[in-house]
Amino acid sequence: MSETRKIIHIDMDAFYASVELREQPHLRGKPVVVAWDTARSVICAASYEARAFGLRSAMSVATAKRLCPQAIFVPPHFDLYRQVSQQIHAIFRLHTDLIEPISLDEAYLDVTENKQNIPYANQIAKQIRAQIWHETGLTASAGIAPNKFIAKIASDWRKPNGQFVVQPHEIEDFLHDLPLGKIWGVGKKTQQKMNALGWQTVGDLRQISRGELLNLFGKFGYRLYDLARGVDERPVEPERERAQISTEITLPENIVLRDVPHYLFDLATDLWQQMQRHHIDAHTLTLKLKTSEFQIFTRSQTYSAVLPERDALFRAAMQLANRMPQGEFRLIGLGVSHLQPEGSQPELFQAA
Structure with missing residues (x-):
């Protein structure tokens, strides 16, 4: 059952931008954007100083230049990011083999049973973040919870360079005031539909019956009903190597x-x-x-x-x-x- 699992979601802080700032420390404190400086490109990452101007990942370079003319564009170095990501995953493997990569800079870890026999997932997350800092000079944030859904949300709670724990008995309170857009699969159109129905938070969604959600959202209604109650039974699934x-x-x-x-x-x-x-x-x-x-x-x-x-x-x-x-x-x-x-x-x- 999900109540017995200990899941950590690790999310590196502004990963690509942080790696570039580590390599080029003279750019620290400046609005740095990781992107090819071409009309067809989009932002891969933005430093926190650039984010203050509204710049964010996946924004077009043209828009970024309008919002922040003084932005400094650094071309991405994906080989370097992969190398650093491999260092980080080597640290994960010191604690567990149940690692599900989401991208180069984030992953789920199931530490219910862990190699160091550490009883508390919160302590494991602290060790991992400290090891990442020691090995790479980069900071990471972590969410700790009984399942992937809650852990993913929690990792964003104390960014950057923080962590947040949601215990099983805290799930209902944690979710009650959470905006609906934080739920997996709830995009702009779905959120607009929910808002039109008078729903703003997960607490509002929890008041709706499974049948009504099924009628309104089809098969996704089943998932919404479970997530509104913090139920997520998906296991952490390690990714197999592929010949590509x-x-x-x-x-x-x-x-x-x-x-x-x-x-x-x-x-x-x-x-x-x-x-x-x-x-x-x-x-x-x-x-x-x-x-x-x-x-x-x-x-x-x-x-x-x-x-x-x-x-x-x-x-x-x-x-x-x-x-x-x-x-x-x-x-x-x-x-x-x-x-x-x-x-x-x-x-x-x-x-x-």
């Missing part, structure tokens, strides 16, 4: 399908740079979209020849996006597979 190269971005809020293409150029750029560094060619491209409910949609295309360059990746990704179902999405991923050494098949690029 990939990149992804977790967005601060849900987007609809028509907005997905705005992010594909940056993802294609990062993916192509990875392929170049590893001297790898690929025949298959896969686009992944994930909802806040962790429902995953993928579309793939295999080509008779290797994908020849970045713009080809971008165009292929756009075609895959056109094949996706409508929905609200929180994560966008792009990956290549059917890999081979670079330059081993110089052929024309066409769909298989």
